[in-house]
Amino acid sequence: MIPAPAPLVVFDLDGTLLDTHADLVESLNHTIAILGLEPVSYDDLTHLVGQGARVMIERACRLRGHPLEGEALPALVERFVAHYAAGMPGHTQPYPGVVAAMDRLKSKGYRLAVCTNKMEKLALGLLEKLDLTGYFDAVTGGDTFEYRKPDARHLTGTITRAGGDISRTVMIGDSVNDIAVARNAAVPSIAVPFGYSDVPVSALSPDHIITHFNELTPELVETLMRDYAAKVAV
Ligand SMILES: O=C(O)COP(=O)(O)O
Ligand SMILES: [Mg+2]
Secondary structure: OOOOOOOEEEEOOEOOOEEOHHHHHHHHHHHHHOOOOOOOOHHHHHHHOOOHHHHHHHHHHHHOOOOOOOOHHHHHHHHHHHHHHHHOOOOOEEOOOHHHHHHHHHHOOOEEEEEOOOOHHHHHHHHHHOOOHHHOOEEEOOOOOOOOOOOHHHHHHHHHHOOOOHHHEEEEEOOHHHHHHHHHHOOOEEEOOOOOOOOOHHHHOOOEEOOOHHHOOHHHHHHHHHHHHHHHHO
16 A cells, blocks of 8 residues: 655744744834834734735835835835844744644654745744744745745645645645635645734634644644545545
8 A cells, every 4th residue: 555645734934833923013113114104013914914025015004194106115125124134033933832733743744834925035034043944844935936825836836845745735824815825725724813814714714723733733634634635525
């Protein structure tokens, strides 16, 4: 009998694996301060984060009544990246229980990967500073490919790089892009409610919701993969 390929769990980064909110707010406010705009708050992040720094800055400026024109954006993105990269890891920390969950999965032979819309170099830098790089078989960012979440190819490309198999993969994330990319790639999804979603995650119709990483076990992942395969086969 051919052994089943190693299962793969793909994590979103901001708001799922790492609590990045304090540093995102700080660097974003540093960025827009040059335009004389009032700072944004943590609550604002739920509808600013999700499509990378560029879109976050654009949305924050619009929120503050200052839609960007013409060539203003690249310099602001540069200002954000310089500030954010210089401060890493700042206040950023893995969410409670996620490292133990990853240890649990790895001890059962699982592969792990990150699929984030954050710029690849920021994602890699942050994971490195937090000593987490060694957990992952692949880390892809919003600028790694020509496409990004919710485009299915961001997830399928991540699976390929991680040496995984699409029928043995689960995606876990905090926002609409994560649940949508999983659906688009025909992979089961798990949602976490503590990240940056502007709607309750149940409204995104993930295959499963966990409220703490204690619940992320090999048994749960196997069950989700099995149930999903059965559903697709009907
Ligand atoms: O930085 C962002 O805007 C999104 O990052 P995420 O895909 O890891 O949530
Ligand atoms: Mg996220």
